Amino acid sequence: MVRAQLLRASGVVQGVGFRPFVFRLAQQLGLNGWVLNGGEGVQIHVEGPEEALGDFRRELTERPPEAARIAALEVVWAQVRGFDGFEIRTSERRDHPTVRISPDLPVCARCLDELADPADRRFGYAYLNCTDCGPRYSIILGLPYDRPLTTMQDWVMCPDCAREYADPGDRRFHAQPVACPRCGPGYRLTRDGRESDGGASAIPEAARMLREGRILAIKGLGGYHLAGDARNPSAVASLRERKFRKEKPFALMARDLETARALIRLDPAGERLLTSVHRPIVLAPARVELPGVAPDNADLGVMLPYAPHHHLLFGSGAPEVLVMTSANRASEPIAFRDGDARERLAGIADAFLVGERPIARRVDDSVCRAGALGPAVLRRARGYAPGAVARLPTAQPILALGADLKNAITLVVGGEAFVSQHIGDLEQYEVYQAFEETVRDLTAMYQVDLAEAVIVHDLHPEYLSTAYARALPARERIAIQHHRAHVASVLAERGALKKRVVGVAFDGTGYGDDGAIWGGEFFAGSVVEGLRRVAHLRVAALPGGDAAARYPVQAAAGFLSALDGLPDLSAPPFGFPRRYGHARQLIERGVRTFPTSSVGRLFDAAAALLGFTREVSYEGQAAIWLEQLAGAGSRGAPYPCPFAGGELDFRPLLMAVVEARAAGRDRAEIARGFHRGLAGGIRDAVVALCEEHGVDTAALSGGVFQNELLLREIMALLDSGSIDLWTNREVPPNDGGISLGQAALALGRPGDVLLAAP
Ligand code: ZN
Ligand code: ZN
Ligand code: FE
Numbered sequence: 065m066v067r068a069q070l071l072r073a074s075g076v077v078q079g080v081g082f083r084p085f086v087f088r089l090a091q092q093l094g095l096n097g098w099v100l101n102g103g104e105g106v107q108i109h110v111e112g113p114e115e116a117l118g119d120f121r122r123e124l125t126e127r128p129p130e131a132a133r134i135a136a137l138e139v140v141w142a143q144v145r146g147f148d149g150f151e152i153r154t155s156e157r158r159d160h161p162t163v164r165i166s167p168d169l170p171v172c173a174r175c176l177d178e179l180a181d182p183a184d185r186r187f188g189y190a191y192l193n194c195t196d197c198g199p200r201y202s203i204i205l206g207l208p209y210d211r212p213l214t215t216m217q218d219w220v221m222c223p224d225c226a227r228e229y230a231d232p233g234d235r236r237f238h239a240q241p242v243a244c245p246r247c248g249p250g251y252r253l254t255r256d257g258r259e260s261d262g263g264a265s266a267i268p269e270a271a272r273m274l275r276e277g278r279i280l281a282i283k284g285l286g287g288y289h290l291a292g293d294a295r296n297p298s299a300v301a302s303l304r305e306r307k308f309r310k311e312k313p314f315a316l317m318a319r320d321l322e323t324a325r326a327l328i329r330l331d332p333a334g335e336r337l338l339t340s341v342h343r344p345i346v347l348a349p350a351r352v353e354l355p356g357v358a359p360d361n362a363d364l365g366v367m368l369p370y371a372p373h374h375h376l377l378f379g380s381g382a383p384e385v386l387v388m389t390s391a392n393r394a395s396e397p398i399a400f401r402d403g404d405a406r407e408r409l410a411g412i413a414d415a416f417l418v419g420e421r422p423i424a425r426r427v428d429d430s431v432c433r434a435g436a437l438g439p440a441v442l443r444r445a446r447g448y449a450p451g452a453v454a455r456l457p458t459a460q461p462i463l464a465l466g467a468d469l470k471n472a473i474t475l476v477v478g479g480e481a482f483v484s485q486h487i488g489d490l491e492q493y494e495v496y497q498a499f500e501e502t503v504r505d506l507t508a509m510y511q512v513d514l515a516e517a518v519i520v521h522d523l524h525p526e527y528l529s530t531a532y533a534r535a536l537p538a539r540e541r542i543a544i545q546h547h548r549a550h551v552a553s554v555l556a557e558r559g560a561l562k563k564r565v566v567g568v569a570f571d572g573t574g575y576g577d578d579g580a581i582w583g584g585e586f587f588a589g590s591v592v593e594g595l596r597r598v599a600h601l602r603v604a605a606l607p608g609g610d611a612a613a614r615y616p617v618q619a620a621a622g623f624l625s626a627l628d629g630l631p632d633l634s635a636p637p638f639g640f641p642r643r644y645g646h647a648r649q650l651i652e653r654g655v656r657t658f659p660t661s662s663v664g665r666l667f668d669a670a671a672a673l674l675g676f677t678r679e680v681s682y683e684g685q686a687a688i689w690l691e692q693l694a695g696a697g698s699r700g701a702p703y704p705c706p707f708a709g710g711e712l713d714f715r716p717l718l719m720a721v722v723e724a725r726a727a728g729r730d731r732a733e734i735a736r737g738f739h740r741g742l743a744g745g746i747r748d749a750v751v752a753l754c755e756e757h758g759v760d761t762a763a764l765s766g767g768v769f770q771n772e773l774l775l776r777e778i779m780a781l782l783d784s785g786s787i788d789l790w791t792n793r794e795v796p797p798n799d800g801g802i803s804l805g806q807a808a809l810a811l812g813r814p815g816d817v818l819l820a821a822p
Pocket of ligand 2: 225248
């Protein structure tokens, strides 16, 4: 008997070869009907024998295309229409699309074979792609995902490409960016403002220049990279100099997995991450020394080629390890528009390898680590954005604006939380513009009217994102305290909105309920009932306020002013510069001195005591330096860091560091003792608070928990206990995850219409 079913698949189902897959499956099973992309996902009408319908459903859920993620599949019986075939219908446009936009995908194995096959018509073609691979988010101008709404709109398909595009049996069937050397965009090389090589010679010529130690600006998927030979110290040095980047590590691109294995120590989880469809930069311990690439850092960040032009560069003899850093100066955002790139990179790059396909929006490379508690995302961008990371069951659109550092935003539509790509530090004017663009971009794409949305922002009255929120015509505005948002981000990711936990939020800085600079906070509660602050790091003085983040000795002056019996720190082995004395004077006079419970600044103080007495050249540098130092130390006894009366007391911890250093102990060992001591203090606090509040789970978040060594020490201490440790997996533990937590804490206000659980 012939029966009919209507199926609706939501999730990542557009731009991932889903409709062609459905088409082929229906044909195989002899089913008739249609499939189309709707605003809420893919809709399918199939009719045929009941048994075949069952097979169809099973194949759909068990063997979807690799990059597809079906979040929900609705199935209802429908009326038999008597179709005499199966067809792919044109997309329909609907209000409030909640379909998920696919992140950009790395070039697939079959396309790579064509790329290297001299007999193939796409041999050596830098813009080849298919339904399984290629650009998505970085070329999308609007929804639904169809060629006229992508940056490929200006290229008309040649007859061969058009045939593939229209042939349901072809693997390029409805591949929106389909192109070939005859009809599509190409790459060219420009030097000194003149186009020197176009067509097939551009990439080999670029590879030759890289071999010679030159610096190239190379247009990629979501922006320009600056590339140079990583094994050529003078190329690396000149890149640092021209880019005004003193010490911050450069990312590397390795020719293949074999080459990557020789650069960094990878465990199986790390290799899975490196070769995953996200193709992130993976941080791991270095096996080799590459002068100038990552000064004072025992880790290297490595990614694999992901776009066809990367493979072509390596295939044409480019050095097998390239520095591949975002093309910008210092902390500017990555350049992605051609004119802007030419202007901003003129003094940096010796030549430009420019692809003609425009980039719709800036998307940086993502950064991950195969960490102690599983894979951690430290910068969420290309390959991840703009994926939905959580279900937040509200019918109300929510726009959460994040924090001013490492900004990313979250838009909640139809109960799905979409997290934007990493945007950056809003104090940079270009980054602030990118922030505004991203708000416009995401809300336009999901057709959210801001006047109807709830806007969530940080509690900090002077954040630029707060001022932006105030100027928006919102239905309602909510301020969420920074560290509560950190904790909530962990819970939101896991859909554990009612889960009661002890939350630990440790970071550099965030505006507290009392206006103080917080950053070592313990909470109890849940997302729905709210998070109550129940303990914190003992409050210290911070001369100079947030500006102290640049000078570890300034933080040291604040924290050490709580200690008695200090030796002369201007003398060896400490050798503190004069800034320390000045900062002490500020504290004594009570001038520009603020209370703080920041663990980030405590790390700075310890780093200063062990020799990091200069200015930091990037955020978090001193803490990373201290972690690296400790990693080289033996596991000596932990220093004391007692927890009592709702306070974690740093004084004995720092005093132990001072005494050990004065006694001439090994610095690495002292750094280790500091980490182990702090871990012990956190353990004691978590155990006591879990018992007090009757919970068995601690949620850790905040930039401090990017510290692998600290996490491992805490884990080791809690190993035999009955407390679960939760950390971020989908969004960064740093401020890149704040917006998700903000959105979660905006749920459940009076009048909020909660959707039923899926
Ligand atoms: Zn492909
Ligand atoms: Zn063509
Ligand atoms: Fe933070």
